[in-house]
Amino acid sequence: MFKSTESYFQGRTALLATKHGKEQVIAPALARLGVTVVVASDFDSDRFGTFSREIPRCGTQAEAALAKAEAVLAQTDADLVIASEGSFGPHPQFPMLPSDRELILLLDRRHDLVLRGEVLSLDTNFSHATVSNLEEALAFGARVGFPSHGLIAMAQAEPLPNTPIFKGIQSEEQLQRAIATLQTHSSTLHLETDMRAHMNPTRMQVIAQAAADLVQGMAQGCPQCGSPGFVAREHLPGLPCELCGAPTSAIKASRYRCQRCLYELTLPVPETAADPSQCYFCNP
Ligand SMILES: [Zn+2]
Ligand SMILES: [Zn+2]
Structure with missing residues (x-):
């Protein structure tokens, strides 16, 4: 269903805006698409905010990641740049538990693309x-x-x-x-x-998951125009209950949308029925 994105990325080099060893998990992920990751030398990511409070972060998590990536684009002649940013705090659904939201951005100047990988994980020692x-x-x-x-x-x-x-x-x-x-x-x-990546192996693993999410999006070309980043933007609940057939909270389908040509596709999940434990009627 997805178009191949090999012609977009194969054989290119991406500069990574980090000085905290994130390349050890980001480089292997990008290597799957034939992209070589190189750490941007002399890049001081702490200028954009530190977890240990000396420098407050500029703007939201996404703005901070974008600012880092754009700084590398401006300082070098690179046309492919990666930046990542973590954010720690109460989980949105389970506020008693700490969570780690990792965002990783890819800026592709050659194709005028911004792609993102993201993970929200309860796997963190933030305390x-x-x-x-x-x-x-x-x-x-x-x-x-x-x-x-x-x-x-x-x-x-x-x-x-x-x-x-x-x-x-x-x-x-x-x-x-x-x-x-x-x-x-x-x-x-x-x-x-x-919480700096090189001081926190648990966080490093969550960054690896975010990198895998980015790579998945990079590999999924739009069925219509071929642009990378054809990913699910929305998940639609309502998979019918196995026992009574009523719509449940389980995901029924995912809606994909191309950020370039706006082509949309709704794909059903492979399952045809939901477990009754997710049914409002059978398991109220
Ligand atoms: Zn498209
Ligand atoms: Zn039911």
């Missing part, structure tokens, strides 16, 4: 705590995957100017030193998970 000694700090660390996952320590959640911020803490010795220094500023201190 923080107030602690007063090493023992409490290590107890927090044990809950969030320290030391394979890095920590950030500061005197308080909104650090005062001229108080140190310790990032990328990955050993008990580093943690101990950070606590000793911070205790000269404050009796309690604020610890949080370091």
